[in-house]
Amino acid sequence: MQDSRGLISSQPGHVEALQAKRLALKTQIKEERKHPATSGEELKRLKLENLKLKDEIEEESKSA
Numbered sequence: 001m002q003d004s005r006g007l008i009s010s011q012p013g014h015v016e017a018l019q020a021k022r023l024a025l026k027t028q029i030k031e032e033r034k035h036p037a038t039s040g041e042e043l044k045r046l047k048l049e050n051l052k053l054k055d056e057i058e059e060e061s062k063s064a
Helices: 014-034 040-063
Strands: none
16 A cells, blocks of 8 residues: 555554544644744644645545
């Protein structure tokens, strides 16, 4: 099974690991929003990473 980067995923818990990473990222985004010093660029970067993980999870789920 290949991920969105063309790498082969051999770990059975790969989707679960991606979901855990995405949940941690969502928590980080919530925390960053609480701090007025957080730049808009940093939030944008975190949100884009979140969307990439979401897409990768969907692809892995379809492939499984």
